Amino acid sequence: MTARTRGWGRGPRLALIAPLLAAWVFQAAPAQAAPADDIRVNEVVTTGSVPDSVELYNKGTASVDVSGWILKDDDDDGSRYKVPAGTTLAPGGFRAFDVHGSFGLGSADKARLYLPDGTTLVDGFSWTGHSAPSWSRCPDGSGTFGTAELTLGGPNACGGPGGGTPGAVAWPGGGQVATADGSNVFGEDLSGLRQEGGVLWAAQNSGRLWRLVKDGSGWKPDTANGWSKGKTLRFPSGNGSPDSEGVTLTGAGSAGGVYVASERNGDASGTSRLSVLRYDTAGTAGTLTAAKEWNLTSGLPSVGANLGFEGITWVPDAALTGAGFKDASTGAAYDPARYGAHTGGVFFLGVEGTATVYGYVLADSGASTRIATVGSGMGGVMEVQWEPGAERLWVVCDDTCGGQHRTFRVNASGVFAVTAVLDRPSGMSDLNNEGFSVSGAEECVGGAKPVYWSDDGNTGGHALRRGTLSC
Structure with a gap:
């Protein structure tokens, strides 16, 4: 895969007040049978060293093609992010999407996942304060959201910032590179x-x-x-x-x-x-x-x-x-x-x-x-x-x-x-x-x-x- 562009030109954000504010899970009515029900919004990042991002997780036992699925914020009539063609989530797989080019995630906002029709809601999460640095579901795919270390693309760090990737160990060699x-x-x-x-x-x-x-x-x-x-x-x-x-x-x-x-x-x-x-x-x-x-x-x-x-x-x-x-x-x-x-x-x-x-x-x-x-x-x-x-x-x-x-x-x-x-x-x-x-x-x-x-x-x-x- 070719090199990624890292800059995203965001302006200053509000102070990080997430630890002082309550977050709540947006309860989506179960609209689809498996495998759609196996795909969950698993991590949301609204501020920090990476662009606004939403991670999806497959908690099921079969691969799911999520090509064309739609991510939205709290604006029903505004912009949306369309998952690229050819995107498949393997069982237990994670995939993070940089959505900042389509919409911004604010200090009080939502991340919602829809089927390609753009109207069938699969899952969602709402919050009342910026991520610090991450809003993460613990355990992956089934738990409630809380503040945690940023782990986009991998298992959530459910012990909070600095908790490390669950199950991961330090590199088995020298730290110097x-x-x-x-x-x-x-x-x-x-x-x-x-x-x-x-x-x-x-x-x-x-x-x-x-x-x-x-x-x-x-x-x-x-x-x-x-x-x-x-x-x-x-x-x-x-x-x-x-x-x-x-x-x-x-x-x-x-x-x-x-x-x-x-x-x-x-x-x-x-x-x-x-x-x-x-x-x-x-x-x-x-x-x-x-x-x-x-x-x-x-x-x-x-x-x-x-x-x-x-x-x-x-x-x-x-x-x-x-x-x-x-x-x-x-x-x-x-x-x-x-x-x-x-x-x-x-x-x-x-x-x-x-x-x-x-x-x-x-x-x-x-x-x-x-x-x-x-x-x-x-x-x-x-x-x-x-x-x-x-x-x-x-x-x-x-x-x-x-x-x-x-x-x-x-x-x-x-x-x-x-x-x-x-x-x-x-x-x-x-x-x-x-x-x-x-x-x-x-x-x-x-x-x-x-x-x-x-x-x-x-x-x-x-x-x-x-x-x-x-x-």
């Missing part, structure tokens, strides 16, 4: 990352792939074989501009091809094209044409053109079978032999619009089979990474969720389940991080190893940052 690139090397839109020893592969939304090499404790573009400015990516036809969001490798390493996840063709930016593309990166040519494309659009929930694939990672078959992983397409234990010639593993792809990770076997023939669907429980998925030594799957959100990370392992039922909810490192600002990479165990020094993030917004002229993770 440093820049890991030169000034303005990449510009905006740097996204997925994948480390391969002394090389860091990076995908950029503009249809560009970078091969980076070590530069002290950071990275710089490889100057050999035409990589100094990155290489332009094309679809198998030799045309188009893949909106490259994620990058990964199989067990064969880059010699077996570099795999890129793309959410659309930049030359037709209004249409989803959720594809995995394989590139041969040998040679010196400045343009790489995909050797193969697996177009997975038709087998996935419909999402907006800029809300598709954001991350990709590859998990070896041996790791999955050893953990007792269950194939959702058969309901039985995963059997790699069932799928014939493939890469020797499963590709897990994160979709921003559904906040869900999908597992696919991509056959050498070009066929594809979805064998897993993993809800993230976050407001979006911007990166996924498999950490071999720890046998865990990392699922990462950006500033939509306050930079939250979650880890997943295969449980006793054979499905991926959350093992940890992690806050971002204390020394890192809430950045628009769309890429994340964990170094291998061979880089462990003194009980810690490097990890890297890519900031889509190129904040302060830097797109790469370096932290540490306990080994």
Whole structure:
């Protein structure tokens, strides 16, 4: 997803008097049966460091397409915010919407949710004082509203300001984070990352792939074989501009091809094209044409053109079978032999619009089979990474969720389940991080190893940052 504009030009607000004033829930008559009844206004922000925002939460057990639903304030005849096409809330999913461009939320106001007809009320909340900093429903989706810490896109902090994300723990490594690139090397839109020893592969939304090499404790573009400015990516036809969001490798390493996840063709930016593309990166040519494309659009929930694939990672078959992983397409234990010639593993792809990770076997023939669907429980998925030594799957959100990370392992039922909810490192600002990479165990020094993030917004002229993770 491309970088966000952060300014919103609001004037001074009234003093924060929320703690002294009572808030009350606007009781909406139950107008719709499930799944509409499962969608709730869950958090409202009317003042502070972010624009006026309303968060929705799916408390049900099925995904709900909320495309075209309407958000209003207390003005029945005034402006309204229309939820973008392709917006789906997974079970337990959160989604925050910046409404300030459509209407302002005042110190005594309402946030109301309607079906696309604009008249069928689904849920709402009213208050008599500005948020301080957030009006949050506790517990999520079912409780009453009260003042709490701002947690747009994630679980509400029901202990009040400073209470932290429920269930989240501090980053399991050092709090310090440093820049890991030169000034303005990449510009905006740097996204997925994948480390391969002394090389860091990076995908950029503009249809560009970078091969980076070590530069002290950071990275710089490889100057050999035409990589100094990155290489332009094309679809198998030799045309188009893949909106490259994620990058990964199989067990064969880059010699077996570099795999890129793309959410659309930049030359037709209004249409989803959720594809995995394989590139041969040998040679010196400045343009790489995909050797193969697996177009997975038709087998996935419909999402907006800029809300598709954001991350990709590859998990070896041996790791999955050893953990007792269950194939959702058969309901039985995963059997790699069932799928014939493939890469020797499963590709897990994160979709921003559904906040869900999908597992696919991509056959050498070009066929594809979805064998897993993993809800993230976050407001979006911007990166996924498999950490071999720890046998865990990392699922990462950006500033939509306050930079939250979650880890997943295969449980006793054979499905991926959350093992940890992690806050971002204390020394890192809430950045628009769309890429994340964990170094291998061979880089462990003194009980810690490097990890890297890519900031889509190129904040302060830097797109790469370096932290540490306990080994």
